[in-house]
Amino acid sequence: MSLLTDWATDSGEVLLHFSDSAMAVLRAHVQTGQRPEAGGILLGTVHDHGMLITHATAPSWFDQQFPFFFSRSPLGHRAVAQRLWSASGGTTRYLGDWHTHPEDIPSPSGIDLREWQKLAIARNDNRPALSVIVGRHALHVELMHSNGKRDQLASVV
Numbered sequence: 058m059s060l061l062t063d064w065a066t067d068s069g070e071v072l073l074h075f076s077d078s079a080m081a082v083l084r085a086h087v088q089t090g091q092r093p094e095a096g097g098i099l100l101g102t103v104h105d106h107g108m109l110i111t112h113a114t115a116p117s118w119f120d121q122q123f124p125f126f127f128s129r130s131p132l133g134h135r136a137v138a139q140r141l142w143s144a145s146g147g148t149t150r151y152l153g154d155w156h157t158h159p160e161d162i163p164s165p166s167g168i169d170l171r172e173w174q175k176l177a178i179a180r181n182d183n184r185p186a187l188s189v190i191v192g193r194h195a196l197h198v199e200l201m202h203s204n205g206k207r208d209q210l211a212s213v214v
């Protein structure tokens with residue numbers, strides 16, 4: 058099983074790279090066997106033509122780094138994003154969300170699409186929401202805009 062680390066929109070306007078540590082978190086939660094669904098947020102830096110995903114949070118990551126968070130409520134995630142944003146002098150920011158599907162090649166459900174659009178609308182920086190689904194054999198990566206427009210990214214080898 059190999060989840061690829063480099064992605065781009067069709068136009069090539071947006072390039073996206075997952076750091077090794079972010080990818081390790083996603084790989085650790087691939088839904089094989091009896092593993093439950095998992096999810097978290099994606100944090101990183103934004104550049105002229107792309108994004109570098111430096112952190113993917115997961116419950117264990119919270120437990121280690123932030124022992125006072127016991128739930129994975131959206132509020133807790135946002136608090137972590139705020140903390141990293143401050144600690145990095147405003148360079149590391151919240152980019153979007155990830156969750157797992159028990160599918161080989163994952164595709165978003167109707168609920169996923171509605172949730173992603175809500176997240177995009179809720180942003181105050183007008184950026185699209187980065188939305189990642191971790192399947193058993195591949196990732197699904199897209200940018201959801203607040204108007205519902207979707208930009209799917211394809212892996213770049």
Ligand SMILES: [Zn+2]
Nearest residue numbers: 158165166169
């Ligand atoms: Zn889903």
